[in-house]
Amino acid sequence: MGKRNTGKSTKLFGLFNLLDLLILVFLFALVGTLVLRSNLKESFAGTADDVTIDFSVRVEPVRVMTYMAVKEGDPLFDDETGVQIGTVTRVTATPYLREATLIDGTMVTSPDPEYLTVIIYAQGTGKKGELGFMLNGSRLCSPGGNIKVGSTKLATNGRFETVEAAS
Amino acid sequence: MNKTTRRRRGINFFDLFVLLMVVAVLLVAAYFINGSKRITTGGGTPVTVTYSVEIKNLSEQVSKSAVIGSAVRDGVRKASLGKVKRVEIVPMWYMKNDLETGEIKRVEVDGRYTATVVCEAQGELRGGRIVINEFTIGVGSEIALQSEGISGTGYCVALDYVETQQ
Numbered sequence: 001m002g003k004r005n006t007g008k009s010t011k012l013f014g015l016f017n018l019l020d021l022l023i024l025v026f027l028f029a030l031v032g033t034l035v036l037r038s039n040l041k042e043s044f045a046g047t048a049d050d051v052t053i054d055f056s057v058r059v060e061p062v063r064v065m066t067y068m069a070v071k072e073g074d075p076l077f078d079d080e081t082g083v084q085i086g087t088v089t090r091v092t093a094t095p096y097l098r099e100a101t102l103i104d105g106t107m108v109t110s111p112d113p114e115y116l117t118v119i120i121y122a123q124g125t126g127k128k129g130e131l132g133f134m135l136n137g138s139r140l141c142s143p144g145g146n147i148k149v150g151s152t153k154l155a156t157n158g159r160f161e162t163v164e165a166a167s
Numbered sequence: 168m169n170k171t172t173r174r175r176r177g178i179n180f181f182d183l184f185v186l187l188m189v190v191a192v193l194l195v196a197a198y199f200i201n202g203s204k205r206i207t208t209g210g211g212t213p214v215t216v217t218y219s220v221e222i223k224n225l226s227e228q229v230s231k232s233a234v235i236g237s238a239v240r241d242g243v244r245k246a247s248l249g250k251v252k253r254v255e256i257v258p259m260w261y262m263k264n265d266l267e268t269g270e271i272k273r274v275e276v277d278g279r280y281t282a283t284v285v286c287e288a289q290g291e292l293r294g295g296r297i298v299i300n301e302f303t304i305g306v307g308s309e310i311a312l313q314s315e316g317i318s319g320t321g322y323c324v325a326l327d328y329v330e331t332q333q
Contacts, residue, residue, distance in 0.1 A: 022188060029192045062307075065324050069306035075295040079303075084295065098271050100264030108269040112262055152295050153326050156307030 050125045052166035053133050055086065055141060057122070057149050057158040061096040061115035069153040076122045079148035079155055083138035086124025088151065093118050119161060120149070133163055211291030213331040216299055217252065218288070220310050222319035223259055223281045230256045230280035234316035239286050242311035242318070246302035249288025251314055256282050283324065284312060289331065297328055 057076075059066060074088045095111035102108065126135040132142040139147065141160050149158045233254040240247045259279040264271050290299035297304050304310075308323040 022185065025189050025192055029196045033196050063324070066306050069326065077296065082294075082296075082303075098262065098264070100269040100271065101266075102269055103266040110264060110269045110271045112271045114262060114273055150296065150303070150305055152292070152297065153305050154307060155303065155305030155323070 049127075051128055051133075053086070053124050053126050053135060053163065054089075054166045055122055055124065055133075055135070055163045056161040057120045057147060058117065058161040059120065059149070059156055059158040060117040061098070061112065062118055062156065063115060064093075066154065066156060067091065067093045067116055067118050070118075070120055070151045074151040074154075076120065076124070077150040078135070078139045079150035081138045083136055084124075085126075085135040085139055086122035088120055088122050090121040091118065092121075120158070123166065128165065133165075211293030211298065214290050214292050214297065214328040215331050216249070216288050216290040216297055216304070216326065216328045218286055218304060218323050218327075219325040220284045220286065220312050220321045221281060221324045222284065222312065222317070222321040223279075225259075225280045225282055225319065227278070227280060229317065229319075230282045232316045233282065233284060234314065237315035239284075239288075239312060239314045241302055242313040244302055246300040247288075248299055248302060248304075248310070248312075249286050251284055251316070252287045253285045254282055254317070255285070256280050282317065282319075284314075284317065284321075285325075290328070292328065292330070297326065 070088060070091055072088055072090060075084050076086045076088055077083065078085050093116045095113070096115040096117045097109040098112045098115070100108050100110045124135050126133050126137070128134075131140055134140050141147070141163050143160050143163055145160045147158055147160060149156060233251055235251055235253060237251050238247065239249055239251055257280065258275045258277075259281045260273050260275045262271050263274045288299045290297055290304075292298075304323055304326065306323055306326050309320065310323055311320045312318060
């Protein structure tokens with residue numbers, strides 16, 4: 001009778017062996033994590049040293065309030081992960097060129113008097129791999145890629161304009 | 168009912184322990200899979216944040232219904248975002264091109280209004296970001312504003328802060 005009680009106490013819900021289940025769950029989680037992460041990590045395994053990366057992010061169409069919300073020296077974040085990806089080195093603004101359809105059906109671009117194209121230039125560190133630059137282990141980036149970009153007073157959507165190793 | 172009978176029914180201490188372990192492993196796995204979002208908690212500098220939310224395409228009735236001093240929260244993230252300080256109302260406008268020249272002009276919409284709700288809240292300057300009740304805010308943030316007088320989804324169009332005296 002005493003032997004039977006001891007056996008029951010080691011079974012989860014009276015069905016599974018406690019230790020076996022723990023090991024199985026751990027192994028499944030470990031293997032799953034490694035499989036999902038391995039492809040990306042392999043791409044950057046060859047470059048051990050960080051490189052300095054100059055990049056710019058185009059934000060448009062935005063109004064002057066957005067331009068005024070970011071300035072040189074501000075930290076720049078990937079707003080999806082919360083990781084700082086660089087520091088702002090320069091911000092420019094030009095009139096946003098809006099597409100306009102004319103009465104004859106042709107399309108032209110015309111400067112918008114209210115909206116701007118803001119380009120945020122920044123510098124950060126990261127690694128270079130087969131897939132391009134990885135900014136601060138957070139953001140795989142190349143020109144044309146989208147990013148939710150944030151700063152101390154800014155949180156908006158943008159697109160990488162230039163990405164290159166600092167000379 | 169003896170001890171053996173009790174163990175056969177319900178969840179015992181070891182079952183609970185295993186469940187907690189499973190949850191912990193899943194959370195760790197999710198952390199690595201989704202990326203290491205670095206959330207720093209506490210240690211921020213207390214600040215008084217003044218921000219504006221622009222809500223477009225409102226009727227005259229709704230645009231004038233904001234209650235100064237009423238509490239504000241984000242309806243999606245359920246975060247308390249301070250109180251309404253003032254409201255500015257202007258006719259709604261949009262940009263339209265001239266069909267012959269292509270020139271882009273600002274055009275007002277008759278009978279529709281844009282309300283800019285200026286709010287004030289206590290927050291933190293944490294890790295270079297402005298955080299109000301765990302809501303990271305900046306110019307461009309989408310806010311599902313809810314308050315006693317006026318509600319609506321809009322974007323934060325202005326933000327400033329001053330460090331709070333302790």
